[in-house]
């Protein structure tokens with residue numbers, strides 16, 4: 001069991017921060033490279049516990065991954081290994097997206113996960129992939145799950161939950177199916193798979209109402225991965241709620257399907273600047289958050305939630321430091337993440353002297369509230385660990401985080417950066 005104490009920040013600091021590369025894009029780049037026609041180059045990928053699971057998976061399939069400094073070269077296999085068990089650790093993205101890929105291969109694959117992942121729902125991918133012709137078995141729609149893949153047919157699918165993992169799972173399956181696949185319904189979620197398919201020669205049509213894929217294989221990828229907005233969010237919050245810091249967060253992905261938090265923050269009167277904006281394959285820029293007297297909105301537009309789903313824990317911390325009362329609903333997906341994030345947040349805030357009311361599908365937060373400090377449990381969820389580390393920095397007495405090192409799944413050097421605030 002790991003634990004760390006985050007004391008309150010006493011002195012002023014001015015820092016340039018480089019956050020790790022985007023986790024979602026790294027997973028997708030590895031998976032797509034492994035079925036491409038040629039060798040791919042992935043620059044600046046994220047090396048973390050979660051992306052290592054995806055590296056292992058593509059290696060199991062027979063791909064070669066040469067890991068260099070800031071560059072991976074992926075050589076797809078001439079033929080796939082078609083019978084293996086695979087351990088997906090804590091990574092929902094690896095599990096759900098790779099299931100689509102595995103379902104398209106004539107083989108027999110079993111995916112296992114850690115205690116948290118083995119509780120997360122898989123029905124959402126089992127339904128469409130089975131409709132495409134995959135044979136999937138498991139108990140209660142949970143891992144371990146066995147996929148017998150191959151001979152998929154394209155489907156016309158109505159997506160019920162705005163989940164990018166489900167959308168991407170179907171999209172990967174569609175590449176090697178017979179006939180077109182159309183996805184309609186809740187397609188407004190992070191669109192990295194759409195962008196990557198379009199940029200690597202896949203036959204894909206994207207519009208406001210549907211995504212349509214005609215089976216085709218990507219040529220090869222040449223991808224530079226920007227900084228992860230979800231990791232930057234902790235330091236954006238720090239810059240907004242602490243008078244003591246001047247931060248510049250460098251080279252962050254600013255894809256609008258990821259920056260829903262900015263739209264909420266703008267309406268709360270948050271001040272931040274974007275510098276050095278450029279449009280690469282995805283938009284990228286430096287973020288300069290400025291201390292702001294923020295006002296809570298009465299409620300939050302539910303259409304923005306898929307565009308900030310992983311930022312909700314840190315946004316709740318910001319709300320607890322802003323003026324007024326917000327009713328934050330439509331967040332039931334948070335109960336299905338690495339832990340039940342609604343419950344984890346409410347319990348932990350209580351332990352550090354902050355009162356947040358729990359709803360079935362969200363929270364009522366009233367601010368500003370002083371953070372006394374105390375001891376919290378991350379419940380082995382990286383986003384909970386990082387949220388309370390930022391809370392520790394602005395608390396009166398500091399916060400001890402139990403099971404803190406789960407940050408390794410997305411942001412392995414997070415606590416090194418925090419320690420740098422005190423040196």
Ligand SMILES: O=C(O)C1=C[C@@H](OP(=O)(O)O)[C@@H](O)[C@H](O)C1
Nearest residue numbers: 024093162163164165166309310
């Ligand atoms: O597609 C992705 O890379 C992700 C999609 C989201 O999950 P859902 O698809 O379950 O919303 C997000 O929470 C997760 O961290 C990464």
Ligand SMILES: C=C(OP(=O)(O)O)C(=O)O
Nearest residue numbers: 090091092093094310337
């Ligand atoms: C939910 C997350 O990831 P995953 O679903 O890949 O475990 C996350 O990174 O917050």
